[in-house]
Amino acid sequence: MVLNFGIIGTNWITHSYIECAQATQKWNLAAVYSRKEESANEFASKYTGQKIATYTDLDQFYNDSNLNAIYVASPNILHYEQAKKSLQAGKHVILEKPSCSTSQELDELFKLSKEKGLFLIEAWRHIQEANFKILKSSIPKIGRVLGASITFCQFSSRYDAVLKGEVPNIFNLEMGGGALADMGCYTVAAAVWLFGAPKDAHYYPAIISTGADGGGMLVLQYEGFVVHLHSSKMYTSDAPSEIYGEKATLVVPSITDIEKVALVDPRKKSREEIGTKKEDLNLKEEAEEQVRIILEKDWKAAGELEEHSRAVLKVIEKVRKDNGLLFPMEK
Structure with missing residues (x-):
């Protein structure tokens, strides 16, 4: 079975998701929504040989009877309302990170999805990568965990716009932006998937002229150890991410698109490469898991x-x- 899906959000991540999803041969792009007809048609035209409906009216888009699911990749502040209406229309939802602005919003969406018998899945690509799974499954090899450091810092060209006095969406709190919501969430998601929910958390942000955070350091407190998270959109860092144990250290060059995993033994003074070949299409693994969950009704x-x-x-x-x-909703 192939699931027909529609998309909200005509940006680069949407193109990437469509390419990777359709490569699974279980997803089929069937509809595109954009506020402007020209943009919708231009976006759809890139997928030749496919019958794709285009919409500039969201209600008509939600009620397209040909759609099984909707991929929501709009500005952060719109996620909740658009996911809610998608669920109300009877569609499964793949929701780009960050899922919602508040826990209350997310609680409401999950409640609605259950009432409708539909799946709501946040699009965390990195936790579905083969090498991330190897990283997680290898934690017992390092003995008692003593700590971890996870880094994800990528310079955004839109930070230059901030320096010119502009307020791009990703650096605008009114749009649900800020580096933690846009970039740091990957590090939080990685830590929670690896170690579970922390006992406590403290963030030390670098506040920029827009009033949002341009980056910062976040410390997660666990029983017996802490995890340091470093994220920024003001600069790029090539620092690896590491998990420290009494017996060994696990090292990955990045926390997303992981190319290799190393097990470093300080006593043997050895470094063993235990990773596998990285998937070329970096969103394919998450798209495969998402469609599997929906088709197999894997509620667990x-x-x-x-x-x-x-x-x-x-x-x-x-x-x-x-x-x-x-x-905005918190003020």
Whole structure:
């Protein structure tokens, strides 16, 4: 069976998701929504040989009877309302990170999805990567965990716009932006998937001229160890991510698109490469798992992802509020 899906959000991540999803041969792009007809048609035209409906009216888009699911990749602040209407229309939802602005919004969406018998899945690509799974399954090899450091810093060209006095969406709290919501969420998601929900969390942000965070350091407190998370959109870092144990250290060059995994033994002074070849299409593994869950009605796997999404958002929401980084609905 192939699931027909529609998309909201005509940006680069949407093109990437479509390419990877359709490569599974279980997803089929069937509809595109854009506020402008010209943009919708231009976006759809890139997928020749496919019958794709285009919409500029969201209600008509939601009610397209040919759609089984909707991929929501709009600006962060719109996720909740658009996911809600998609579910109300009887569609499964693949929701780009960050899922929602607040835990209350996410709770409402999961409640609605269950009432409708539909799947709501947040699009965390990195936790579905083969090498991320190897990283997680290898933690017992390092003995008692003593700590971890996870880094994800990528310079955004839109930061230059900030320096010119502009307020791009990703650096605008009114649009649900900020580096933690846009970039740091990957590090939080990685830590929660690896170690579970933390006991406590503290964020030390670098506040920029827009009033949002351009980056920062986040410390997660676990029983017996802490995890340091480093994220930024103001600069790029090539620092690896590491998990430290009494017996060995696990090292990956990045926390997404992981090319290799190393097990470093300080006693043997050895470095063993234990990773596998990285998937060329970096969103394909998540798209495969998402469609598998929906087609097989795997509520157990969906429940694990739901618990993960809730825990990640609770951390982000807590530390944002601690630092006065408030979204419109919180003021």
